[in-house]
Amino acid sequence: MLQYIVRRLLWTVPTMFGIILIILGLLHAAPGDPATQILGLGGGGKGEVTQEGADIEARIAKFKHENALDRNFLVQYIGFIGPFNVRPDGHEWFGGDGRHPWGGFVTLDFGVELFNRNQAIGEEIRRRLRDVTLPLALISSFLIYALALPIGIYSANRVGTRIDKVTTLTLFLLYAIPVFWAGLMLQLGFGKTLLDWLPVIGMHSRDADQLSRSARLWDTVKHVILPVAVLTYGGLAYLSRQMRSGMIEVIHQDYIRTARAKGLSEKAVVLKHALRNSVIPVITIFAAILPIMIGGALIVETVFDLPGMGEYMYKGLLERDYNVIMATMTLSGAMTLVGILLSDIAYALVDPRISYS
16 A cells, blocks of 8 residues: 555656646647736736836836746746756846746745735635635535435435435436526525525625624634535535445345345445445545535635635636646646545545555
């Protein structure tokens, strides 16, 4: 097991280099230019407004040089991977104040925002992950598994019954609902437009700082109910169907019939014998759920105006901030690799027969 984990970690390094290469290539191929955006030439950019008669080309060239956007693709790729500012001949790749614009993935620095040179991207991502994105992702992942496994088991043991058909139809409908539409409908239904039961914007009320600790906690809970619901329903529908399929396949095996023939109760047969093997495909999905929750929170955090990493990625896309886009998308890729590794390790815990040779 230890050798397998070490081998997988070593393979992670070239895999991450490939992910960074693809992201940077897509970024270069996409339309939009941060230089024209920040100088007020990008059709609504929030940068400074150009003055009539100003030398636009010179200003764009100066901005690109200061942020290493005029370097070739290979130099930008090397610069984002790590702190390689000094070339073998003693000259700097990027120039400037000694700190290259992108910081370096290997140091988890990520440089600074193009639109706000005083804002370190690494610090901003850590704050958003800690305060918003990661807590919501963990809560949603817990709810997905806590609800999907019992639903899948219950439905598998009642195949063809009315309750199984209703459950299947309901879950398929949930899975088909687009996330952004579900978020907007929940805002309309539970917000001030109709029921006025829950807040629909942000993580806290405006006066949250003046509330007591318990009142502030309750205020936060009310704000995250709808975002968590939107993050949960799709994964719940998919995972429960996977659990149902796996359970149906297992309960028709010979060893399950043998266990029943021995006089074991149906509860013991299902939970002790069938569940252990039917849950293995579900563990594979764990590799994707948490990274998707974190990296795919873009829509949910944008709809509910939550200051998380997804909203930060969306902001970077709108502003063509290459530094923010590279940092957030690369981290999402890294978390996916970690999720895959964790799922493989969990395989061995569930079924020791799996070989890692």
